[in-house]
Amino acid sequence: MITVNAIMKIDPSKRDQYLALVEPLVLAANKEDGALYYAHFERTDEPNTFAFIEQYENEEALEVHNGTEHFQHFFKEVTQYLIAKPDIKVSQTK
Helix, strand or coil, X not given: CEEEEEEEEECHHHHHHHHHHHHHHHHHHCCCCXXXXXXXXXXXXXXXXXEEEEEECCHHHHHHHHHCHHHHHHHHHHHHHECCCCEEEEEEXX
């Protein structure tokens, strides 16, 4: 299993636009073959800091996700909302 934890710090003045960008990504990602879990949360102790928690059956499923139209659109657009570089950690369990 592959787990991805991605932390995004968002410009507070662009919060609503960011959330509108994320919603279709989360909905589509949860329908992908090989995606076991895909969720987006806001940290309760740090407003405008969001976490993606993702789990995939294997590396192939993650690669497929990264190549999807919905992810590519998000990846292209998200930089305009960030105030810091995303912190992305990928781990694998057997």
